[in-house]
Amino acid sequence: MAPRTRIARVGVVWLAAFATLSYASASTPVTDIEDVDFGPSEAAARHNAFEICNAIHSAMRQWGLSLNHNGMSLFLATIPAGVTLHHGTHSPTPPPGPEWLALEIEHAEQFAHPRWRRGDRPGPPGPPPPDSEPPPPPSPVAQDQQPLHFPPQPHQPPPRSPNNNNDNNTNPDSDPHGHGYLHTYLTTTPLHLLYLDGTSAGNTDMGTLDTQDLLLRLNRSASLWDERGRAQALCDTVSSWGGGLHGVLRMEAGFEVIQCDFSRGLELVAASRRPEESDCLAAGEVRMFEYIKAVARRYHDIGGGRVVVDWGSMVSAFFYEVDLGNPNGTVGMPRLVGVSDGELRAIRQRVEDVVKGRRGEGRRAVNWQGLVDMVVARYADRLRYMAGVDSVEVMQAEVNGLLNTHIDSAVDDQGYKAALKRCSGFYTLGVTPQTQEDSLVMAAVETVTHSICSTLFEVRKVVWENPDANGGSLELAKRELRDLMDKLRWTRWKECAGCGFDEVCFIPVWPYGDKAAHEQPSCRNTTSLTKGWRDSRYWQSGPGMGPK
Numbered sequence: 001m002a003p004r005t006r007i008a009r010v011g012v013v014w015l016a017a018f019a020t021l022s023y024a025s026a027s028t029p030v031t032d033i034e035d036v037d038f039g040p041s042e043a044a045a046r047h048n049a050f051e052i053c054n055a056i057h058s059a060m061r062q063w064g065l066s067l068n069h070n071g072m073s074l075f076l077a078t079i080p081a082g083v084t085l086h087h088g089t090h091s092p093t094p095p096p097g098p099e100w101l102a103l104e105i106e107h108a109e110q111f112a113h114p115r116w117r118r119g120d121r122p123g124p125p126g127p128p129p130p131d132s133e134p135p136p137p138p139s140p141v142a143q144d145q146q147p148l149h150f151p152p153q154p155h156q157p158p159p160r161s162p163n164n165n166n167d168n169n170t171n172p173d174s175d176p177h178g179h180g181y182l183h184t185y186l187t188t189t190p191l192h193l194l195y196l197d198g199t200s201a202g203n204t205d206m207g208t209l210d211t212q213d214l215l216l217r218l219n220r221s222a223s224l225w226d227e228r229g230r231a232q233a234l235c236d237t238v239s240s241w242g243g244g245l246h247g248v249l250r251m252e253a254g255f256e257v258i259q260c261d262f263s264r265g266l267e268l269v270a271a272s273r274r275p276e277e278s279d280c281l282a283a284g285e286v287r288m289f290e291y292i293k294a295v296a297r298r299y300h301d302i303g304g305g306r307v308v309v310d311w312g313s314m315v316s317a318f319f320y321e322v323d324l325g326n327p328n329g330t331v332g333m334p335r336l337v338g339v340s341d342g343e344l345r346a347i348r349q350r351v352e353d354v355v356k357g358r359r360g361e362g363r364r365a366v367n368w369q370g371l372v373d374m375v376v377a378r379y380a381d382r383l384r385y386m387a388g389v390d391s392v393e394v395m396q397a398e399v400n401g402l403l404n405t406h407i408d409s410a411v412d413d414q415g416y417k418a419a420l421k422r423c424s425g426f427y428t429l430g431v432t433p434q435t436q437e438d439s440l441v442m443a444a445v446e447t448v449t450h451s452i453c454s455t456l457f458e459v460r461k462v463v464w465e466n467p468d469a470n471g472g473s474l475e476l477a478k479r480e481l482r483d484l485m486d487k488l489r490w491t492r493w494k495e496c497a498g499c500g501f502d503e504v505c506f507i508p509v510w511p512y513g514d515k516a517a518h519e520q521p522s523c524r525n526t527t528s529l530t531k532g533w534r535d536s537r538y539w540q541s542g543p544g545m546g547p548k
């Protein structure tokens with residue numbers, strides 16, 4: 001079977017008609033034809049090996065998930081007992097749920113203010129209004145929703161609790177001078193969550209919502225802005241599976257939980273009223289800057305062991321022979337829009353089976369992220385260095401340094417076949433796959449390591465085995481290395497060289513307007529961040545504002 005999996009890599013094709021077509025198809029009844037032969041395949045895992053390894057490397061890391069914002073993978077994840085989570089709102093009372101909980105205090109604080117009314121905007125320099133208004137809200141419920149959706153303002157004021165009768169601000173609709181509240185909760189039991197990778201909490205039409213709206217909800221006409229409907233639908237779905245899940249874990253500018261039921265596994269430890277909002281511009285700028293700094297602290301680790309991912313539970317569209325093409329041709333940004341309903345149902349079924357089969361602590365899981373990190377750590381800086389060296393001798397020393405480990409000079413290894421095999425299998429030597437998904441990930445990892453090792457053996461051949469190696473050989477070797485780097489697309493190569501303590505390596509979480517800044521993030525101070533933010537509508541979500 002010819003692989004149908006394709007990730008558009010070249011060209012920018014604007015198919016304005018496409019959206020119309022895909023939305024039109026939503027009103028046609030969903031076909032129930034199940035493809036009995038359809039399932040995950042090792043061939044697909046090999047074909048998408050680079051994307052799979054990068055997804056594993058980036059999971060639960062703000063950095064890579066912001067760069068590659070269209071997540072195609074789902075994992076089981078757990079927040080252990082004793083972790084604090086935060087909820088910003090306009091009420092001192094815990095909501096029933098579904099509602100949003102932030103992992104970072106600064107994230108929740110963005111929402112700890114009086115209820116926004118239509119026409120209000122969060123104080124400067126909050127997200128500037130989009131040039132064009134969001135599409136007409138589908139229902140009056142969404143009237144007061146803001147582009148920065150976390151959390152969308154509850155359309156029902158939370159029930160008044162018996163102990164806050166002296167507070168007349170619980171219905172901010174009737175009180176224009178309401179207050180904001182920051183709730184802090186402690187997890188009392190481990191929270192079991194379905195984790196959706198990518199910038200999955202980003203309200204964009206660029207594909208950030210594909211695993212939610214298309215895969216889990218099977219809804220091709222879901223409104224971008226219907227966050228509450230989305231949360232409810234996701235909670236209904238994960239609850240119906242009966243795997244004991246508490247909710248869904250996603251990421252925007254910060255990681256957040258959609259907690260389905262606030263009475264399960266949470267203890268309210270504080271609900272503090274916020275001070276009056278200052279209308280001082282500088283205060284707002286500093287606040288936003290510190291918010292982004294807080295988010296940036298999670299670029300490479302959520303910190304404190306607050307989330308544990310079960311790597312063997314990874315279900316990914318990359319494991320299937322499906323059309324992951326992006327109709328807008330955006331490089332490296334896969335979509336699920338080309339995947340048929342039957343295929344989506346089958347992948348979703350696998351997610352359900354994995355959730356149902358959720359195992360306890362007993363399984364000795366393979367730490368795939370740790371393993372992929374080792375590969376990246378060994379090769380990332382070296383490859384980048386080698387791709388730029390201007391001395392044959394240095395290239396020889398580097399490539400021999402990497403490969404001699406795997407070469408046994410005592411044996412006659414024709415064409416270094418055995419050495420290549422040892423090099424490719426080096427990091428997976430001790431791995432025993434425990435799940436079907438482990439086997440698929442293993443196929444992907446070994447495809448990537450084989451690609452690295454075979455390129456290095458090519459380089460060695462050109463600059464070391466060749467007695468006449470010269471400048472031309474060096475150029476050839478460097479070209480091989482650059483081709484390899486183009487395939488690997490490691491996000492580590494986009495990190496800032498080092499920012500001052502008063503700066504942040506800023507990556508526009510959604511690359512609206514300024515594609516270059518998304519491609520090559522740079523250090524920003526408060527002033528340049530605020531300026532870039534305004535100019536480029538960073539973090540501003542909205543339809544039809546994808547990267548050009």
Ligand SMILES: *[C@@H]1O[C@H](CO)[C@@H](O)[C@H](O)[C@H]1NC(C)=O
Nearest residue numbers: 165166167168169175176177
């Ligand atoms: C109730 O609201 C009024 C007017 O907004 C305000 O003056 C008063 O202080 C509030 N009372 C309490 C207990 O918050």
Ligand SMILES: *[C@@H]1O[C@H](CO)[C@@H](O)[C@H](O)[C@H]1NC(C)=O
Nearest residue numbers: 138219220221222223226229
């Ligand atoms: C899809 O979601 C929208 C709301 O965003 C809702 O109105 C519609 O009924 C949903 N369609 C299906 C088939 O569930």
Ligand SMILES: *[C@@H]1O[C@H](CO)[C@@H](O)[C@H](O)[C@H]1NC(C)=O
Nearest residue numbers: 502523524525526527528529
């Ligand atoms: C902030 O950065 C901009 C541009 O990088 C620079 O011109 C400006 O002097 C910096 N401001 C401060 C306060 O460091």
Ligand SMILES: *[C@@H]1O[C@H](CO)[C@@H](O)[C@H](O)[C@H]1NC(C)=O
Nearest residue numbers: 019205206327328544545546
């Ligand atoms: C492609 O981009 C256009 C313009 O930004 C947008 O309207 C459309 O929804 C996009 N299509 C898809 C499938 O993302």
